[in-house]
Amino acid sequence: MTAQAHPVDPQAGAAVKAADRAHVFHSWSAQGLIDPLAVAGAEGSYFWDYEGKRYLDFTSGLVYTNIGYQHPKVVAAIQEQAGKLSTFAPAFAVEPRSEAARLIAERTPGDLDKIFFTNGGAEAIENAIRMARLHTSRPKVLSAYRSYHGGTTTAINVTGDPRRWASDNGTSGVVHFWAPFLYRSPFYSATEAEEAQRALQHLEDTIAFEGPGTIAAIVLETIPGTAGIMVPPPGYLQGVREICDRYGIVFILDEVMAGFGRTGKWFASEHFDVVPDLLTFAKGVNSGYVPLGGVAISAEIAATFETRAYPGGLTYSGHPLACAAAVATIQVMEDEKIVEHAARIGETVLGPGLRELAERHPSVGEVRGTGVFWALDLVKDRATHEPLVPYNASGEANAPMAAFAAECKAQGLWPFVNMNRTHTVPPCNVSEAEAKEGLAILDSALTVADRYTVEG
Template sequence: MSNANPSPSSLPGDPAAGAAIKATDRAHVFHPWAAQGRIDPLAVAGAEGSYFWDHDGNRYLDFSSGLVFTNIGYQHPKVVAAIQEQAGRLATFAPGFAVEARAEAARLIAERTPGDLDKIFFTNGGAEAVENAVRLARLHTGRTKVLSAYRSYHGATTTAIHLTGDPRRWPSDQGAAGVVHFWAPYLYRSPFHATSEEQECERALAHLEDTIVFEGPGTIAAIVLETVPGTAGIMVPPPGYLPGVRALCDRYGIVLVLDEVMAGFGRTGRWFAAEHFDVVPDLLTFAKGVNSGYVPLGGVAISAEIAAGFEDRPYPGGLTYSGHPLACAAAVATITAMAEEGVVEHAARIGADVIGPGLRELAARHPSVGEVRGLGMFWALELVRDRDTREPLVPYNAAGEAAAPMAAFAAACRKAGLWPFVNMNRTHVVPPCTITEEEAKEGLAALDAALSVADTYTTGG
């Protein structure tokens, strides 16, 4: 499934070039989510398939998929060729015109979205998709409030960061503009003192309805949920929860927005994660995997009812690069290649037969693993100091010395040739959806070695 990759011994090394690139980067690039004087970014020389490598000739198996977006792997030849061809034919054009690549990308996306989500509003990325989904919901309902979950991430633009339920919201939380947070289900650390998935589902839905009632149903425009939360921990919702949320939205006239920016386009072993739960939202946001991040692209899939409201009144929103031809050409090539090569089915199979069982086997041997959860190519290991008390390996939102155990674990992963996705006390296993069985087992072996380092920080059972 994955492209052929050079072996470590065959990788070219040019340390001087790497040093020069890093020096220029540190002189001029202002990096996101970072204290600029404390970072040491790796200078990347190249990437292909499931791997990337640096200028010293070190190769890494990417268990982060960039930022969980290279669903089809790095440098897929069909996607690269499509971008090159589009650049030679029509490199850019304004969004108010009908352009072949834009129209075809919208058609292919609409074919795969659930229900009647057949109108596609293109953005440059996921945060802008969430911004516009909220705007659509507010205009459609005439209401202002929006509900979203703690332990969530929806982007870093103004509305999206207020919707976010993790600590990245705090520095920008200068008046939440009508956003109200609630607790979504998370059985391992249940906010509802539940002991089963059934209890967690029932109590989470009761809590959400209480929140709706006490906030005033007539004031709430939308509920925004990641179908399967991503950066916040890959907590797959219990059976019945999302259908229950759908029912609450229908009961109170609230728009249901499912954020599939990370979970969409094969990541969970389906085109969209909503398919696992047989739920059709009113609006669905996407980005990342739509074209594996080769050119920035995101969007909102819009239901027929909401789209109809803008037949005779203008939608008051737009972006200069909405549906950029290069990005849309990459989306067309990505979706077509995924369909032709069975990438979504492959992700489901490798997740069910290799990644999931492999992670559970690691958990049985490593006391630092508190829980394994996920599906498809979307997994998380929750690392703990004590399995009995479930004390996290590092405190919530730990920094500096308090985060040292996770830093040591991540360093051990890199030493073993694995690039991890680490957040708080978790490591996420989110490789490209094209990863081969052999590559997946290679990654699991590297995780095995790194978890031995995490084990040294455990204190209990």
């Protein structure tokens, strides 16, 4: 589709925006300081506004439209299910819920064969932690500083990034630790092997000082997403698995963002040959077409609740429309080999292309990622790794990143920008031509970021 093919209706766009400004309360925002774009439509890897301007979406929404916007087979499945049975209570067995659970369980690693459905990722984390605490009869949960796990009460306390601060009540039994990140190593490591070993020792020390018998779970994003797409070094996750086994701690992997093809595997844990006790998912399970998340549960933890009631549930758990969308999404991903495509586009286009950008632009300190899950760490000084903007910068301090993002949008690319990073996270079925289009715009926009470096 060309930009000219999209209907231009500025009046309708103005009405949408006026109603939004009058009545919609937006998340994570100072309401008077934002200016949301009025979106008229979307298809595949693109969306457009009421002025007819088209944007290549390098954010996949919030990293969830893994099969792109408006896939006709998933839209049709939702419509068909709405005609049959649009909703039903979670205590009953209904076909789309059963089939979605079966298809998900077939793809999860190991014996994670029981599926508890939620409305999204935060609720999945809430319930996974509740399961772990009840299974172990222990109160504490360990999680990494560079992490994001959701905005509900437990999930936000488990989160490591600054969005936690305003709601951190200090009573949730959460202890944070440093996970490995060689580029900005808290352990002064020189190699990935050193970083893995020292991070594992730090985790062991944290457990020792907190008391192993008090810790119910360790929660990690398999590959941290919003915090920077830091692929863990070889051996780290297997080492965490061994520590959990030794102390009777439940190992929870958060695959809300990394799951369902994003990394070039069904689940990112496959890259590391590790099986958690609980695995949380959402986003890509049905490309976000209808809200859905869940927890995949090991046989041992499921057995805890075989004759003991699990004290948790949601009115819309396993909603038929959401589950029908999940069934169709998984079938589309299989039929169109989207997981394999994500791996290939990462290996042949995005990875090499982003590394070429790093060679040309002094603002790019490091390229990280796999599949369609990449980050550029933007810096002022490559030698010192000083970030392009300070940690959690806002206002004038964030001007370099704001200028970079504005240039991307001006050229028709919608970027995923967080702190000093830009993430390259298009749909898993992004075409080679679309990926190269996005890389070309990034190449141009990075010249703006370059002006703020010591070389600029």
